Amino acid sequence: MPDPRFKILTSASTSGPGDAGRTGSWRVERPVIDMDRCIPAKTGKHACHLCWLYCPDNVVSKDLEPTIDLEYCKGCGICAQECPAQAIEMIPDADFIKGADRE
Amino acid sequence: MSDAIIESGNVAAAMAVQLARAEVIAAYPITPQTPVTEKLSELITSGEMDAEYVAVESEHSAMAVCIGAASAGVRPFTATSSNGLLYMSEQLHWAAGARLPIVMCVVNRGIGAPWSVWNDHQDAISQRDAGWIQIFAKDHQEIVDSTLKAFRLAELTHIPVMVNYDGYYLSHTYMPFETPEPEQVDAFLPTFEYKHALNPERPESLNTVTLPDARRDVKSIQRGGYMDLRHNLHEEMRLAIKVWQEIDQEFQKVCGRGGAPIIDPYRCDDADFVVVAMGSLANQFRDVVDRLRDDGLKVGVLALQIYRPFPNSIIAEALQSAKHVMVYEKGLSYGYQGALYGDIKSALYPYPSRPCLHNFIVGLGGRGIPTESLFQTVKTACVQDEQMSPAQADEPRWIGLQL
Protein backbone atom coordinates (compact mmCIF):
# COMPACT_ATOMS: atom_id res chain seq x y z
CA MET A 1 0.00 0.00 0.00
CA PRO A 2 1.52 3.35 -0.93
CA ASP A 3 2.40 5.83 1.79
CA PRO A 4 -0.34 8.50 2.08
CA ARG A 5 2.31 11.26 2.02
CA PHE A 6 2.98 10.37 -1.61
CA LYS A 7 0.80 11.59 -4.47
CA ILE A 8 2.38 9.20 -6.98
CA LEU A 9 1.37 11.11 -10.09
CA THR A 10 1.37 9.07 -13.25
CA SER A 11 0.22 9.88 -16.72
CA ALA A 12 -3.06 8.12 -17.48
CA SER A 13 -5.96 8.96 -19.70
CA THR A 14 -9.35 7.45 -20.30
CA SER A 15 -11.16 7.61 -23.61
CA GLY A 16 -13.21 10.76 -24.04
CA PRO A 17 -13.13 14.26 -25.48
CA GLY A 18 -10.44 16.46 -24.07
CA ASP A 19 -8.42 13.80 -22.31
CA ALA A 20 -5.33 14.76 -24.25
CA GLY A 21 -5.68 18.47 -23.44
CA ARG A 22 -7.24 21.30 -25.48
CA THR A 23 -6.47 19.68 -28.81
CA GLY A 24 -8.81 22.11 -30.59
CA SER A 25 -5.94 24.58 -30.54
CA TRP A 26 -3.98 22.33 -32.91
CA ARG A 27 -6.61 22.62 -35.66
CA VAL A 28 -5.82 24.12 -39.08
CA GLU A 29 -8.87 22.76 -40.87
CA ARG A 30 -12.33 22.30 -39.42
CA PRO A 31 -14.76 19.48 -40.36
CA VAL A 32 -18.15 20.74 -41.48
CA ILE A 33 -20.98 18.22 -41.99
CA ASP A 34 -23.45 18.68 -44.81
CA MET A 35 -26.70 17.38 -43.24
CA ASP A 36 -28.25 16.98 -46.70
CA ARG A 37 -25.69 14.24 -47.40
CA CYS A 38 -25.19 12.77 -43.91
CA ILE A 39 -26.91 9.35 -43.78
CA PRO A 40 -28.54 9.47 -40.32
CA ALA A 41 -29.57 13.08 -40.81
CA LYS A 42 -31.07 12.31 -44.24
CA THR A 43 -32.85 9.07 -43.27
CA GLY A 44 -33.80 9.95 -39.69
CA LYS A 45 -32.33 6.55 -38.66
CA HIS A 46 -29.35 5.69 -36.54
CA ALA A 47 -27.05 4.33 -39.21
CA CYS A 48 -23.47 4.84 -40.29
CA HIS A 49 -22.01 6.99 -37.48
CA LEU A 50 -18.57 6.15 -38.86
CA CYS A 51 -17.36 9.65 -38.03
CA TRP A 52 -18.29 9.01 -34.36
CA LEU A 53 -16.52 5.66 -34.49
CA TYR A 54 -13.32 6.78 -36.17
CA CYS A 55 -12.73 10.15 -34.52
CA PRO A 56 -9.53 9.64 -32.48
CA ASP A 57 -10.57 12.44 -30.12
CA ASN A 58 -14.05 11.06 -29.52
CA VAL A 59 -15.59 14.47 -30.21
CA VAL A 60 -18.33 13.57 -32.72
CA SER A 61 -21.77 12.98 -31.21
CA LYS A 62 -23.86 9.92 -32.10
CA ASP A 63 -26.93 12.02 -32.86
CA LEU A 64 -29.13 11.88 -35.94
CA GLU A 65 -27.51 15.20 -36.80
CA PRO A 66 -23.95 14.62 -35.60
CA THR A 67 -22.24 17.53 -33.85
CA ILE A 68 -18.52 18.12 -33.35
CA ASP A 69 -16.97 19.56 -30.20
CA LEU A 70 -14.59 22.09 -31.70
CA GLU A 71 -12.94 22.69 -28.34
CA TYR A 72 -11.20 19.33 -28.83
CA CYS A 73 -11.50 18.50 -32.56
CA LYS A 74 -7.87 18.59 -33.68
CA GLY A 75 -8.73 18.83 -37.36
CA CYS A 76 -7.09 15.57 -38.41
CA GLY A 77 -9.69 14.96 -41.14
CA ILE A 78 -10.15 11.26 -40.41
CA CYS A 79 -13.92 11.73 -40.19
CA ALA A 80 -13.98 13.37 -43.63
CA GLN A 81 -11.84 10.56 -45.04
CA GLU A 82 -14.07 7.82 -43.57
CA CYS A 83 -17.47 9.34 -44.33
CA PRO A 84 -19.05 7.06 -46.99
CA ALA A 85 -21.37 9.87 -48.15
CA GLN A 86 -18.63 12.51 -48.57
CA ALA A 87 -20.73 14.62 -46.21
CA ILE A 88 -17.77 16.11 -44.33
CA GLU A 89 -15.65 18.87 -45.81
CA MET A 90 -12.46 20.15 -44.21
CA ILE A 91 -12.50 23.94 -44.36
CA PRO A 92 -9.59 26.13 -43.28
CA ASP A 93 -10.19 27.47 -39.79
CA ALA A 94 -8.82 30.79 -40.96
CA ASP A 95 -11.94 31.24 -43.13
CA PHE A 96 -14.10 31.21 -40.02
CA ILE A 97 -11.84 33.70 -38.27
CA LYS A 98 -12.00 36.01 -41.32
CA GLY A 99 -15.78 35.63 -41.25
CA ALA A 100 -15.80 36.70 -37.62
CA ASP A 101 -13.70 39.73 -38.52
CA ARG A 102 -16.20 40.84 -41.15
CA GLU A 103 -19.06 40.90 -38.65
CA MET B 1 15.71 -15.86 12.68
CA SER B 2 17.77 -18.55 10.98
CA ASP B 3 21.06 -19.84 12.35
CA ALA B 4 23.99 -18.26 10.60
CA ILE B 5 24.18 -19.39 6.99
CA ILE B 6 27.49 -19.33 5.15
CA GLU B 7 26.84 -18.64 1.50
CA SER B 8 27.76 -16.32 -1.35
CA GLY B 9 26.38 -12.80 -1.66
CA ASN B 10 24.42 -13.81 -4.73
CA VAL B 11 22.72 -16.62 -2.83
CA ALA B 12 22.04 -14.20 0.02
CA ALA B 13 20.24 -11.92 -2.46
CA ALA B 14 18.24 -14.82 -3.90
CA MET B 15 17.20 -15.94 -0.40
CA ALA B 16 15.95 -12.44 0.37
CA VAL B 17 13.96 -12.36 -2.88
CA GLN B 18 12.44 -15.73 -2.00
CA LEU B 19 11.49 -14.45 1.46
CA ALA B 20 10.01 -11.32 -0.12
CA ARG B 21 7.72 -13.60 -2.15
CA ALA B 22 8.56 -11.94 -5.46
CA GLU B 23 6.05 -13.26 -7.99
CA VAL B 24 7.79 -12.65 -11.31
CA ILE B 25 11.52 -13.05 -11.93
CA ALA B 26 12.73 -11.87 -15.32
CA ALA B 27 16.46 -11.77 -15.81
CA TYR B 28 19.19 -12.29 -18.34
CA PRO B 29 22.44 -13.82 -17.08
CA ILE B 30 25.55 -11.68 -16.89
CA THR B 31 28.69 -12.12 -14.85
CA PRO B 32 28.84 -11.63 -11.84
CA GLN B 33 25.05 -11.53 -11.40
CA THR B 34 24.34 -14.95 -12.96
CA PRO B 35 24.25 -17.03 -9.73
CA VAL B 36 21.42 -14.87 -8.29
CA THR B 37 19.13 -15.73 -11.17
CA GLU B 38 20.31 -19.34 -11.29
CA LYS B 39 19.49 -19.73 -7.62
CA LEU B 40 16.06 -18.16 -8.11
CA SER B 41 15.28 -20.39 -11.08
CA GLU B 42 16.28 -23.43 -8.98
CA LEU B 43 14.01 -22.32 -6.14
CA ILE B 44 11.11 -21.89 -8.57
CA THR B 45 11.72 -25.23 -10.32
CA SER B 46 11.90 -27.11 -7.02
CA GLY B 47 8.65 -25.51 -5.88
CA GLU B 48 10.30 -23.76 -2.95
CA MET B 49 9.30 -20.44 -4.43
CA ASP B 50 5.92 -19.63 -5.94
CA ALA B 51 6.87 -17.34 -8.79
CA GLU B 52 7.02 -17.27 -12.54
CA TYR B 53 10.49 -17.23 -14.09
CA VAL B 54 10.45 -15.45 -17.43
CA ALA B 55 13.53 -16.31 -19.48
CA VAL B 56 14.07 -13.21 -21.59
CA GLU B 57 16.40 -12.54 -24.49
CA SER B 58 17.96 -9.38 -23.08
CA GLU B 59 18.16 -7.06 -20.11
CA HIS B 60 15.97 -4.55 -21.92
CA SER B 61 13.27 -7.22 -22.05
CA ALA B 62 13.94 -8.23 -18.45
CA MET B 63 13.06 -4.75 -17.28
CA ALA B 64 10.14 -4.58 -19.71
CA VAL B 65 8.72 -7.77 -18.16
CA CYS B 66 9.17 -6.29 -14.67
CA ILE B 67 7.37 -3.16 -15.86
CA GLY B 68 4.51 -5.28 -17.17
CA ALA B 69 4.36 -7.35 -13.99
CA ALA B 70 4.35 -4.34 -11.68
CA SER B 71 1.74 -2.62 -13.86
CA ALA B 72 -0.47 -5.67 -13.37
CA GLY B 73 0.00 -5.46 -9.60
CA VAL B 74 2.47 -8.33 -9.32
CA ARG B 75 5.74 -8.10 -7.33
CA PRO B 76 8.68 -8.36 -9.75
CA PHE B 77 12.42 -8.78 -9.30
CA THR B 78 15.39 -8.71 -11.61
CA ALA B 79 19.14 -8.47 -11.31
CA THR B 80 21.93 -7.44 -13.62
CA SER B 81 25.44 -6.03 -13.89
CA SER B 82 27.48 -3.64 -15.97
CA ASN B 83 26.58 -3.53 -19.68
CA GLY B 84 23.37 -5.40 -18.86
CA LEU B 85 22.29 -2.46 -16.73
CA LEU B 86 23.17 -0.10 -19.54
CA TYR B 87 21.18 -2.14 -22.03
CA MET B 88 18.23 -1.70 -19.65
CA SER B 89 18.75 2.01 -19.33
CA GLU B 90 15.83 3.16 -21.46
CA GLN B 91 13.48 0.95 -19.48
CA LEU B 92 14.97 2.11 -16.17
CA HIS B 93 13.86 5.66 -16.90
CA TRP B 94 10.48 4.33 -17.97
CA ALA B 95 9.98 2.34 -14.76
CA ALA B 96 10.78 5.41 -12.66
CA GLY B 97 8.61 7.80 -14.66
CA ALA B 98 5.73 5.32 -14.53
CA ARG B 99 6.25 5.08 -10.73
CA LEU B 100 6.53 1.31 -10.74
CA PRO B 101 7.71 -0.38 -7.55
CA ILE B 102 10.40 -2.65 -8.96
CA VAL B 103 13.37 -4.03 -7.05
CA MET B 104 16.59 -4.94 -8.83
CA CYS B 105 19.95 -6.11 -7.54
CA VAL B 106 22.89 -4.63 -9.41
CA VAL B 107 26.02 -6.68 -8.90
CA ASN B 108 28.48 -3.92 -9.63
CA ARG B 109 31.00 -4.47 -12.41
CA GLY B 110 33.11 -2.26 -14.65
CA ILE B 111 31.67 -1.18 -17.98
CA GLY B 112 33.06 -2.06 -21.42
CA ALA B 113 34.86 -1.00 -23.51
CA PRO B 114 37.32 -2.43 -22.87
CA TRP B 115 35.52 -5.52 -21.67
CA SER B 116 35.87 -6.24 -17.97
CA VAL B 117 34.05 -8.65 -15.71
CA TRP B 118 35.56 -7.27 -12.52
CA ASN B 119 34.18 -4.89 -9.97
CA ASP B 120 33.79 -1.15 -9.86
CA HIS B 121 30.78 1.15 -9.43
CA GLN B 122 30.60 2.80 -12.84
CA ASP B 123 27.50 0.82 -13.86
CA ALA B 124 25.42 2.20 -10.99
CA ILE B 125 26.95 5.66 -11.18
CA SER B 126 26.13 5.93 -14.87
CA GLN B 127 22.43 5.35 -14.03
CA ARG B 128 22.26 7.63 -11.03
CA ASP B 129 19.93 10.13 -12.73
CA ALA B 130 17.42 7.56 -13.98
CA GLY B 131 15.02 8.25 -11.11
CA TRP B 132 15.83 5.03 -9.24
CA ILE B 133 16.65 4.82 -5.58
CA GLN B 134 20.18 3.42 -5.21
CA ILE B 135 21.19 1.50 -2.09
CA PHE B 136 24.71 0.15 -1.52
CA ALA B 137 25.30 -2.94 0.64
CA LYS B 138 28.62 -3.48 2.42
CA ASP B 139 28.35 -7.16 3.30
CA HIS B 140 26.17 -10.23 2.86
CA GLN B 141 23.90 -9.40 5.79
CA GLU B 142 23.22 -6.00 4.28
CA ILE B 143 22.43 -7.64 0.93
CA VAL B 144 19.70 -9.67 2.64
CA ASP B 145 18.36 -6.85 4.79
CA SER B 146 18.58 -4.13 2.13
CA THR B 147 16.83 -6.29 -0.46
CA LEU B 148 13.94 -7.02 1.91
CA LYS B 149 13.70 -3.37 2.93
CA ALA B 150 13.96 -2.31 -0.73
CA PHE B 151 10.70 -4.08 -1.57
CA ARG B 152 8.99 -2.16 1.22
CA LEU B 153 10.54 1.12 0.13
CA ALA B 154 9.61 0.63 -3.53
CA GLU B 155 6.05 -0.27 -2.66
CA LEU B 156 5.51 2.60 -0.22
CA THR B 157 7.04 5.25 -2.45
CA HIS B 158 6.21 3.77 -5.87
CA ILE B 159 9.79 4.46 -6.91
CA PRO B 160 11.96 1.59 -8.19
CA VAL B 161 14.94 0.57 -6.06
CA MET B 162 18.36 -0.71 -7.06
CA VAL B 163 20.26 -2.69 -4.42
CA ASN B 164 23.93 -2.51 -5.33
CA TYR B 165 26.60 -4.91 -4.12
CA ASP B 166 30.13 -5.39 -5.29
CA GLY B 167 30.79 -8.02 -7.94
CA TYR B 168 33.08 -10.81 -6.65
CA TYR B 169 34.02 -8.98 -3.43
CA LEU B 170 30.50 -9.68 -2.20
CA SER B 171 28.74 -11.65 -4.94
CA HIS B 172 31.14 -14.60 -4.98
CA THR B 173 32.68 -14.59 -1.53
CA TYR B 174 31.15 -16.63 1.29
CA MET B 175 30.25 -14.91 4.52
CA PRO B 176 27.94 -15.73 7.40
CA PHE B 177 24.54 -14.07 7.49
CA GLU B 178 21.11 -14.64 8.96
CA THR B 179 17.71 -14.60 7.33
CA PRO B 180 14.47 -13.68 9.04
CA GLU B 181 11.70 -16.25 9.36
CA PRO B 182 9.07 -16.13 6.57
CA GLU B 183 6.39 -15.04 9.10
CA GLN B 184 8.58 -12.13 10.16
CA VAL B 185 9.00 -11.04 6.56
CA ASP B 186 5.28 -11.40 5.88
CA ALA B 187 4.54 -9.14 8.85
CA PHE B 188 7.08 -6.60 7.64
CA LEU B 189 6.24 -6.75 3.94
CA PRO B 190 2.50 -6.85 3.22
CA THR B 191 1.07 -8.10 -0.06
CA PHE B 192 2.00 -5.99 -3.05
CA GLU B 193 -0.52 -3.38 -4.12
CA TYR B 194 0.20 -1.07 -7.02
CA LYS B 195 -1.84 2.11 -6.91
CA HIS B 196 -2.28 2.30 -10.68
CA ALA B 197 -2.64 -1.44 -11.34
CA LEU B 198 -4.20 -2.31 -14.69
CA ASN B 199 -7.90 -3.01 -14.33
CA PRO B 200 -10.15 -4.16 -17.17
CA GLU B 201 -13.09 -2.50 -15.40
CA ARG B 202 -11.38 0.83 -15.81
CA PRO B 203 -9.48 0.92 -19.11
CA GLU B 204 -6.81 3.61 -19.36
CA SER B 205 -3.97 4.63 -21.62
CA LEU B 206 -0.83 4.88 -19.49
CA ASN B 207 2.19 7.09 -20.06
CA THR B 208 1.23 8.08 -23.58
CA VAL B 209 2.29 11.46 -24.96
CA THR B 210 1.90 13.77 -21.99
CA LEU B 211 1.49 17.42 -22.83
CA PRO B 212 3.70 20.21 -21.55
CA ASP B 213 0.72 21.68 -19.70
CA ALA B 214 -1.65 20.26 -17.12
CA ARG B 215 -5.11 19.40 -18.38
CA ARG B 216 -8.60 18.57 -17.15
CA ASP B 217 -9.42 14.97 -17.94
CA VAL B 218 -12.81 13.64 -19.10
CA LYS B 219 -14.03 13.76 -15.50
CA SER B 220 -12.78 17.34 -15.17
CA ILE B 221 -10.06 16.27 -12.75
CA GLN B 222 -6.86 18.28 -13.06
CA ARG B 223 -4.06 16.03 -14.42
CA GLY B 224 -0.43 17.03 -14.24
CA GLY B 225 1.63 17.61 -17.36
CA TYR B 226 5.07 16.10 -17.89
CA MET B 227 6.84 18.64 -15.71
CA ASP B 228 4.41 18.18 -12.83
CA LEU B 229 4.88 14.41 -12.89
CA ARG B 230 8.65 14.81 -12.92
CA HIS B 231 8.51 17.35 -10.10
CA ASN B 232 6.61 14.91 -7.93
CA LEU B 233 9.02 12.08 -8.73
CA HIS B 234 11.84 14.29 -7.51
CA GLU B 235 10.04 15.56 -4.39
CA GLU B 236 8.89 12.10 -3.45
CA MET B 237 12.37 10.70 -3.98
CA ARG B 238 13.62 13.30 -1.51
CA LEU B 239 10.90 12.18 0.92
CA ALA B 240 12.05 8.58 0.41
CA ILE B 241 15.11 9.33 2.60
CA LYS B 242 12.77 9.67 5.58
CA VAL B 243 10.72 6.65 4.55
CA TRP B 244 13.90 4.55 4.28
CA GLN B 245 14.76 5.54 7.87
CA GLU B 246 11.28 4.60 9.05
CA ILE B 247 11.45 1.26 7.24
CA ASP B 248 14.79 0.58 8.91
CA GLN B 249 13.15 1.15 12.30
CA GLU B 250 10.29 -1.21 11.44
CA PHE B 251 12.82 -3.79 10.27
CA GLN B 252 14.76 -3.45 13.52
CA LYS B 253 11.60 -4.25 15.45
CA VAL B 254 11.06 -7.39 13.40
CA CYS B 255 14.62 -8.61 12.92
CA GLY B 256 16.69 -6.74 15.46
CA ARG B 257 19.17 -5.54 12.85
CA GLY B 258 19.75 -2.16 11.28
CA GLY B 259 20.19 1.30 12.70
CA ALA B 260 22.33 2.82 9.96
CA PRO B 261 20.11 3.15 6.90
CA ILE B 262 21.64 6.34 5.52
CA ILE B 263 25.19 6.58 6.77
CA ASP B 264 27.14 4.07 8.81
CA PRO B 265 29.95 5.88 10.62
CA TYR B 266 32.79 3.89 12.18
CA ARG B 267 34.96 5.64 14.79
CA CYS B 268 33.90 9.01 13.38
CA ASP B 269 32.79 10.70 16.62
CA ASP B 270 36.04 12.54 17.39
CA ALA B 271 37.65 12.01 13.99
CA ASP B 272 39.60 14.84 12.39
CA PHE B 273 40.01 12.75 9.24
CA VAL B 274 36.96 11.02 7.79
CA VAL B 275 37.04 8.61 4.88
CA VAL B 276 33.79 8.34 2.89
CA ALA B 277 33.15 5.28 0.72
CA MET B 278 30.33 3.07 -0.55
CA GLY B 279 29.93 -0.70 -0.60
CA SER B 280 32.49 -3.27 0.55
CA LEU B 281 35.27 -0.67 0.29
CA ALA B 282 33.82 1.07 3.36
CA ASN B 283 34.12 -2.15 5.36
CA GLN B 284 37.69 -2.67 4.15
CA PHE B 285 38.47 0.76 5.54
CA ARG B 286 37.52 -0.31 9.07
CA ASP B 287 40.79 -2.24 9.34
CA VAL B 288 42.65 0.75 8.00
CA VAL B 289 40.98 3.02 10.54
CA ASP B 290 41.83 0.67 13.41
CA ARG B 291 45.50 0.63 12.41
CA LEU B 292 45.63 4.41 12.02
CA ARG B 293 43.98 4.81 15.41
CA ASP B 294 46.72 2.55 16.85
CA ASP B 295 49.17 5.05 15.34
CA GLY B 296 47.40 7.82 17.23
CA LEU B 297 45.62 9.37 14.26
CA LYS B 298 42.02 10.43 14.74
CA VAL B 299 40.53 8.73 11.68
CA GLY B 300 37.08 7.32 11.00
CA VAL B 301 35.21 5.90 8.03
CA LEU B 302 31.72 6.86 7.03
CA ALA B 303 29.88 4.43 4.78
CA LEU B 304 27.24 5.91 2.54
CA GLN B 305 24.36 3.44 2.37
CA ILE B 306 22.07 5.28 -0.04
CA TYR B 307 23.37 7.26 -3.00
CA ARG B 308 20.14 8.39 -4.66
CA PRO B 309 18.23 10.13 -3.19
CA PHE B 310 21.40 11.79 -1.96
CA PRO B 311 21.23 12.40 1.80
CA ASN B 312 23.09 15.70 1.45
CA SER B 313 22.15 17.32 4.76
CA ILE B 314 22.72 14.14 6.78
CA ILE B 315 26.19 13.74 5.26
CA ALA B 316 27.10 17.41 5.56
CA GLU B 317 26.06 17.47 9.21
CA ALA B 318 28.01 14.28 9.92
CA LEU B 319 31.12 15.91 8.46
CA GLN B 320 30.86 19.23 10.31
CA SER B 321 33.56 18.45 12.87
CA ALA B 322 35.97 16.77 10.44
CA LYS B 323 39.02 18.71 9.30
CA HIS B 324 39.72 16.54 6.27
CA VAL B 325 37.35 14.36 4.29
CA MET B 326 38.74 11.76 1.94
CA VAL B 327 36.32 10.35 -0.62
CA TYR B 328 37.40 7.00 -2.06
CA GLU B 329 35.36 5.73 -4.95
CA LYS B 330 35.16 3.25 -7.79
CA GLY B 331 33.37 5.39 -10.32
CA LEU B 332 33.69 8.84 -11.76
CA SER B 333 32.11 11.46 -13.93
CA TYR B 334 34.56 11.31 -16.82
CA GLY B 335 36.11 14.64 -17.55
CA TYR B 336 35.44 15.96 -14.05
CA GLN B 337 36.04 13.96 -10.89
CA GLY B 338 34.63 11.25 -8.66
CA ALA B 339 30.82 11.43 -8.77
CA LEU B 340 30.48 10.92 -5.02
CA TYR B 341 33.22 13.45 -4.30
CA GLY B 342 31.42 16.06 -6.39
CA ASP B 343 28.16 15.33 -4.57
CA ILE B 344 29.74 15.58 -1.14
CA LYS B 345 31.48 18.79 -2.06
CA SER B 346 28.21 20.37 -3.14
CA ALA B 347 26.41 19.03 -0.05
CA LEU B 348 28.93 20.80 2.18
CA TYR B 349 28.75 24.12 0.39
CA PRO B 350 25.75 25.59 2.30
CA TYR B 351 27.23 24.55 5.68
CA PRO B 352 29.43 26.70 7.92
CA SER B 353 32.23 24.16 8.21
CA ARG B 354 33.73 23.04 4.93
CA PRO B 355 36.49 20.51 5.64
CA CYS B 356 39.37 20.06 3.20
CA LEU B 357 38.32 17.50 0.62
CA HIS B 358 40.40 14.85 -1.10
CA ASN B 359 39.28 12.56 -3.91
CA PHE B 360 40.79 9.12 -4.56
CA ILE B 361 39.84 6.83 -7.42
CA VAL B 362 40.47 3.15 -6.69
CA GLY B 363 39.79 -0.31 -8.02
CA LEU B 364 38.42 0.42 -11.50
CA GLY B 365 37.80 -2.75 -13.48
CA GLY B 366 38.87 -4.85 -10.50
CA ARG B 367 42.31 -3.28 -10.02
CA GLY B 368 43.36 -4.65 -6.64
CA ILE B 369 42.83 -2.42 -3.62
CA PRO B 370 45.45 -3.59 -1.12
CA THR B 371 44.50 -2.53 2.40
CA GLU B 372 48.13 -1.46 2.75
CA SER B 373 47.78 1.12 -0.03
CA LEU B 374 44.61 2.50 1.55
CA PHE B 375 46.50 2.72 4.85
CA GLN B 376 49.40 4.53 3.23
CA THR B 377 47.33 7.01 1.25
CA VAL B 378 45.14 7.94 4.21
CA LYS B 379 48.17 8.23 6.47
CA THR B 380 49.99 10.43 3.98
CA ALA B 381 46.95 12.66 3.58
CA CYS B 382 46.71 12.92 7.39
CA VAL B 383 50.31 13.72 8.22
CA GLN B 384 51.42 15.76 5.20
CA ASP B 385 50.31 19.31 4.98
CA GLU B 386 50.64 19.46 1.22
CA GLN B 387 50.70 22.88 -0.32
CA MET B 388 48.41 22.66 -3.30
CA SER B 389 46.51 25.22 -5.31
CA PRO B 390 42.71 24.93 -5.02
CA ALA B 391 42.59 23.57 -8.57
CA GLN B 392 45.21 20.90 -7.77
CA ALA B 393 43.50 19.90 -4.53
CA ASP B 394 40.22 19.40 -6.38
CA GLU B 395 41.69 16.90 -8.87
CA PRO B 396 41.07 13.20 -8.18
CA ARG B 397 44.13 11.16 -7.32
CA TRP B 398 44.31 7.68 -8.81
CA ILE B 399 45.51 4.97 -6.44
CA GLY B 400 47.34 1.92 -7.77
CA LEU B 401 47.95 3.06 -11.34
CA GLN B 402 50.45 0.91 -13.21
CA LEU B 403 51.44 3.40 -15.89
Ligand code: SF4
Ligand atom coordinates in the same frame (compact mmCIF):
# COMPACT_ATOMS: atom_id res chain seq x y z
S1 SF4 C 1 -19.67 9.38 -41.43
FE1 SF4 C 1 -20.69 10.87 -42.78
S2 SF4 C 1 -22.61 9.95 -43.22
FE2 SF4 C 1 -21.84 8.81 -41.56
S3 SF4 C 1 -22.69 9.83 -39.76
FE3 SF4 C 1 -20.74 10.81 -40.12
S4 SF4 C 1 -21.17 12.54 -41.42
FE4 SF4 C 1 -22.96 11.25 -41.48
Ligand code: SF4
Ligand atom coordinates in the same frame (compact mmCIF):
# COMPACT_ATOMS: atom_id res chain seq x y z
S1 SF4 D 1 -11.30 16.25 -37.80
FE1 SF4 D 1 -12.94 14.78 -37.50
S2 SF4 D 1 -11.90 12.90 -36.83
FE2 SF4 D 1 -10.43 14.57 -36.61
S3 SF4 D 1 -10.68 15.24 -34.50
FE3 SF4 D 1 -12.04 16.53 -35.72
S4 SF4 D 1 -13.97 15.48 -35.65
FE4 SF4 D 1 -12.48 14.02 -34.97
